[in-house]
Amino acid sequence: xxxxxxxxxxxxxxxxxxxxxxxxxxxxxxxxxxxxxxxxxxxxxxxxxxxxxxxxxxxxxxxxxxxxxxxxxxxxxxxxxxxxxxxxxxxxxxxxxxxxxxxxxxxxxxxxxxxxxxxxxxxxxxxxxxxxxxxxxxxxxxxxxxxxxxxxxxxxxxxxxxxxxxxxxxxxxxxxxxxxxxxxxxxxxxxxxxxxxxxxxxxxxxxxxxxxxxxxxxxxxxxxxxxxxxxxxxxxxxxxxxxxxxxxxxxxxxxxxxxxxxxxxxxxxxxxxxxxxxxxxxxxxxxxxxxxxxxxxxxxxxxxxxxxxxxxxxxxxxxxxxxxxxxxxxxxxxxxxxxxx
Amino acid sequence: xxxxxxxxxxxxxxxxxxxxxxxxxxxxxxxxxxxxxxxxxxxxxxxxxxxxxxxxxxxxxxxxxxxxxxxxxxxxxxxxxxxxxxxxxxxxxxxxxxxxxxxxxxxxxxxxxxxxxxxxxxxxxxxxxxxxxxxxxxxxxxxxxxxxxxxxxxxxxxxxxxxxxxxxxxxxxxxxxxxxxxxxxxxxxxxxxxxxxxxxxxxxxxxxxxxxxxxxxxxxxxxxxxxxxxxxxxxxxxxxxxxxxxxxxxxxxxxxxxxxxxxxxxxxxxxxxxxxxxxx
Amino acid sequence: xxxxxxxxxxxxxxxxxxxxxxxxxxxxxxxxxxxxxxxxxxxxxxxxxxxxxxxxxxxxxxxxxxxxxxxxxxxxxxxxxxxxxxxxxxxxxxxxxxxxxxxxxxxxxxxxxxxxxxxxxxxxxxxxxxxxxxxxxxxxxxxxxxxxxxxxxxxxxxxxxxxxxxxxxxxxxxxxxxxxxxxxxxxxxxxxxxxxxxxxxxxxxxxxxxxxxxxxxxxxxxxxxxxxxxxxxxxxxxxxxxxxxxxxxxxxxxxxxxxxxxxxxxxxxxxxxxxxxxxxxxxxxxxxxxxxxxxxxxxxxxxxxxxxxxxxxxxxxxxxxxxxx
Numbered sequence: 001x002x003x004x005x006x007x008x009x010x011x012x013x014x015x016x017x018x019x020x021x022x023x024x025x026x027x028x029x030x031x032x033x034x035x036x037x038x039x040x041x042x043x044x045x046x047x048x049x050x051x052x053x054x055x056x057x058x059x060x061x062x063x064x065x066x067x068x069x070x071x072x073x074x075x076x077x078x079x080x081x082x083x084x085x086x087x088x089x090x091x092x093x094x095x096x097x098x099x100x101x102x103x104x105x106x107x108x109x110x111x112x113x114x115x116x117x118x119x120x121x122x123x124x125x126x127x128x129x130x131x132x133x134x135x136x137x138x139x140x141x142x143x144x145x146x147x148x149x150x151x152x153x154x155x156x157x158x159x160x161x162x163x164x165x166x167x168x169x170x171x172x173x174x175x176x177x178x179x180x181x182x183x184x185x186x187x188x189x190x191x192x193x194x195x196x197x198x199x200x201x202x203x204x205x206x207x208x209x210x211x212x213x214x215x216x217x218x219x220x221x222x223x224x225x226x227x228x229x230x231x232x233x234x235x236x237x238x239x240x241x242x243x244x245x246x247x248x249x250x251x252x253x254x255x256x257x258x259x260x261x262x263x264x265x266x267x268x269x270x271x272x273x274x275x276x277x278x279x280x281x282x283x284x285x286x287x288x289x290x291x292x293x294x295x296x297x298x299x300x301x302x303x304x305x306x307x308x309x310x311x312x313x314x315x316x317x318x319x320x321x322x323x324x325x326x327x328x329x330x331x332x333x334x335x336x337x338x339x340x341x
Numbered sequence: 342x343x344x345x346x347x348x349x350x351x352x353x354x355x356x357x358x359x360x361x362x363x364x365x366x367x368x369x370x371x372x373x374x375x376x377x378x379x380x381x382x383x384x385x386x387x388x389x390x391x392x393x394x395x396x397x398x399x400x401x402x403x404x405x406x407x408x409x410x411x412x413x414x415x416x417x418x419x420x421x422x423x424x425x426x427x428x429x430x431x432x433x434x435x436x437x438x439x440x441x442x443x444x445x446x447x448x449x450x451x452x453x454x455x456x457x458x459x460x461x462x463x464x465x466x467x468x469x470x471x472x473x474x475x476x477x478x479x480x481x482x483x484x485x486x487x488x489x490x491x492x493x494x495x496x497x498x499x500x501x502x503x504x505x506x507x508x509x510x511x512x513x514x515x516x517x518x519x520x521x522x523x524x525x526x527x528x529x530x531x532x533x534x535x536x537x538x539x540x541x542x543x544x545x546x547x548x549x550x551x552x553x554x555x556x557x558x559x560x561x562x563x564x565x566x567x568x569x570x571x572x573x574x575x576x577x578x579x580x581x582x583x584x585x586x587x588x589x590x591x592x593x594x595x596x597x598x599x600x601x602x603x604x605x606x607x608x609x610x611x612x613x614x615x616x617x618x619x620x621x
Numbered sequence: 622x623x624x625x626x627x628x629x630x631x632x633x634x635x636x637x638x639x640x641x642x643x644x645x646x647x648x649x650x651x652x653x654x655x656x657x658x659x660x661x662x663x664x665x666x667x668x669x670x671x672x673x674x675x676x677x678x679x680x681x682x683x684x685x686x687x688x689x690x691x692x693x694x695x696x697x698x699x700x701x702x703x704x705x706x707x708x709x710x711x712x713x714x715x716x717x718x719x720x721x722x723x724x725x726x727x728x729x730x731x732x733x734x735x736x737x738x739x740x741x742x743x744x745x746x747x748x749x750x751x752x753x754x755x756x757x758x759x760x761x762x763x764x765x766x767x768x769x770x771x772x773x774x775x776x777x778x779x780x781x782x783x784x785x786x787x788x789x790x791x792x793x794x795x796x797x798x799x800x801x802x803x804x805x806x807x808x809x810x811x812x813x814x815x816x817x818x819x820x821x822x823x824x825x826x827x828x829x830x831x832x833x834x835x836x837x838x839x840x841x842x843x844x845x846x847x848x849x850x851x852x853x854x855x856x857x858x859x860x861x862x863x864x865x866x867x868x869x870x871x872x873x874x875x876x877x878x879x880x881x882x883x884x885x886x887x888x889x890x891x892x893x894x895x896x897x898x899x900x901x902x903x904x905x906x907x908x909x910x911x912x913x914x915x916x917x918x919x920x921x922x923x924x925x926x927x928x929x930x931x932x933x934x935x936x937x938x939x940x941x942x943x944x945x946x
Contacts, residue, residue, distance in 0.1 A: 057812075099520060104517070111514060114514040114535075116538075122514075164897055166897070167897075194898070195881055196877060199880035200893040203890065203891060221810060223810075227882060227888055228888060261811055262811060264814075265813065266810060269841070269842050270885075271866050274843050279811075281765075283779050
């Protein structure tokens with residue numbers, strides 16, 4: 001069901017279909033090097049006021065997905081429809097207008113702010129680019145945005161180096177909010193923060209979602225963090241989604257062996273609840289040379305793993321409460337402990 | 342802005358940087374305020390008895406073979422040398438920054454083409470190029486001299502700026518600006534340029550020293566500043582004939598060159614250290 | 622259990638802009654025992670990394686270890702060693718692995734060379750013998766296909782493999798103590814599990830004492846025998862792991878627990894610790910946690926010592942005086 005645009009906003013705010021992104025080695029003389037297949041046919045929806053988490057380890061392509069949807073990088077193929085608009089076919093002017101609706105918050109608090117710009121100017125940038133206000137009104141908008149993210153508006157004249165990592169993340173969030181988006185890609189926004197600061201920023205993001213009706217594509221590698229903020233989770237491995245479902249359902253009974261391994265590897269801060277961990281053998285295959293058949297088969301511990309896994313790539317299909325890409329998802333061994341009390 | 346101030350302050354705390362800055366400031370001040378207070382550098386007041394007088398009262402640097410006061414000429418020459426070098430260097434920096442920013446940010450074919458041009462230009466020795474042009478053009482006006490020196494000195498700077506831009510391009514705040522919909526122009530002027538100012542400051546300071554030497558050399562060969570306008574290089578040229586009998590005529594302008602260039606280099610080094618420290 | 626390393630009242634100072642000295646590590650004491658893991662837990666700026674560097678006398682200038690500090694490696698006073706004697710304990714008696722294996726390995730030497738070099742720095746053996754040992758070490762750290770890995774360069778290996786190489790290098794000198802400074806922070810969670818398994822296995826088979834420095838409470842719960850929580854340059858709570866998790870007593874520890882997202886159990890809104898970590902140049906007066914503590918009271922204006930809160934469980938908080946038992 002695709003929406004007609006501004007008049008009747010569809011519930012499915014973002015629809016991504018078969019997104020592919022390959023990186024080719026730069027330079028005239030590397031034409032023969034195989035491309036890095038960062039994203040290999042990813043499809044998902046994000047609904048209004050909902051958080052979809054994209055989870056995976058390094059090299060799975062999740063950050064590439066985030067950046068490509070916003071066209072900070074051009075996709076190799078596939079489509080992304082945002083509020084009924086085909087993002088990949090827009091010209092520069094229309095794209096700039098769209099940028100108001102879709103924003104991004106970055107991972108590294110230390111490089112996400114221009115060191116030579118006061119934070120007030122940084123937050124005001126979107127307002128100036130899109131001419132949303134002028135003169136004194138810009139300043140007052142900046143002040144109220146800073147307040148909204150929990151910072152003293154008097155700090156507007158200060159420079160990034162005067163702030164801690166957590167505060168810088170808040171400034172980055174204020175900057176994104178300045179253009180009044182309805183959708184924000186959060187690219188590992190708390191991974192570089194200390195534990196107690198993580199909690200502050202996560203709470204802020206949850207509050208903003210409630211108050212402003214925002215949707216998030218929350219990119220992360222930490223399942224415990226994801227559990228706090230995401231309604232639905234999509235697990236990525238080597239450029240593909242291997243499992244997807246509602247957060248609690250997926251964590252309670254994961255169906256794809258990789259999800260099981262990922263879950264079992266998350267350290268549990270409770271000595272009485274130590275699970276026996278599934279330790280994956282081998283290393284992540286290179287994204288330039290993904291295995292044939294199921295991408296996970298080289299490290300898979302499923303008791304039913306066989307030749308079919310080596311030759312035939314499984315497709316995502318509904319299995320009980322989630323969707324998983326595994327030939328034998330029905331009989332995936334359950335993790336030792338269950339997710340909810 | 343505070344970052345620039347911090348850089349300057351750190352360079353000031355460095356004793357060598359401070360020395361360089363103070364000497365340069367002294368030379369600049371003398372060049373600005375000195376000439377009205379000093380005897381006319383061009384006048385030849387006393388050809389009978391005032392010729393080749395050694396340094397002493399009334400003539401701290403002595404007089405030359407045409408009885409001109411050497412001190413007044415050195416100070417006057419400072420005006421010319423500093424003016425030429427600062428203006429030429431400003432031209433170089435602007436051109437270098439512009440080309441570097443464009444090549445670095447646009448990338449692709451633009452970058453390749455521009456950088457190959459720069460490579461080609463760097464292959465030609467600057468001095469020979471200038472000699473060629475100046476030898477063919479008699480009595481070149483100062484303005485043209487400045488433009489010639491300026492337009493032959495931007496190549497290395499453009500490479501440096503381009504390198505820095507390539508690095509900066511990957512920073513998240515540039516991505517953030519793109520995500521906000523910032524047009525390229527804005528990214529270059531609001532984000533990239535301010536972050537290359539440090540680099541440019543260093544290149545500018547070192548460039549001043551380089552141009553002073555260049556101009557002095559050209560004037561010494563008779564191709565730069567022409568008499569009667571005093572210039573340090575020109576003064577050394579004229580001092581050749583009395584080198585043994587009245588060495589002060591050539592030594593003082595020579596010292597002026599050495600001290601000024603050295604100070605510019607010291608200051609430039611201190612600025613560079615200060616910027617590296619900030620980066621680290 | 623036998624104590625292998627005793628640290629008492631460790632204080633490290635640095636000069637600030639006005640040449641005054643400040644103390645990022647301010648009176649830290651702990652003991653390492655053979656075959657056991659002590660976890661030093663804290664957030665950035667608490668001084669845990671500096672503490673670990675001090676054990677090897679690697680505190681960078683202009684920092685210095687203050688008089689009154691004591692680090693005793695069994696009967697050796699580490700702080701009084703010089704030259705050859707100091708070089709001897711580095712690596713040979715205390716080994717260290719760092720957080721980021723990418724920058725801690727030399728990119729221009731093969732893995733085999735770097736491990737062999739470690740062996741030959743501490744033992745007088747031939748090149749081929751050193752290579753043999755290197756191979757065995759790679760096997761011990763669970764490196765797949767160790768024979769061919771000896772000839773690879775660090776950039777050809779993944780993060781997990783590089784970390785294994787680092788561990789192998791640290792082990793090449795056969796130390797009694799292993800200091801691991803955030804060894805898995807830069808690694809993916811599945812690789813993290815692998816590396817922690819390796820460390821645990823080595824500790825058990827070699828009987829090493831392990832000092833594990835981390836900010837991750839999950840790792841602590843699974844792998845440490847004893848925990849010391851650091852805040853603002855001091856240890857604010859220490860106890861056997863099970864005790865600390867069952868009864869976190871210091872308000873900072875309690876705050877940490879309340880703010881950590883859990884993978885199991887009910888999901889509820891995280892409760893962050895208000896305020897922010899004070900900079901080492903300006904430790905608060907009295908109890909250093911007071912500005913952020915929900916339980917601060919008048920006595921908090923006095924700096925508290927470590928007080929007992931239970932058997933083998935101490936905390937740096939005046940509230941301990943009210944605790945039962």
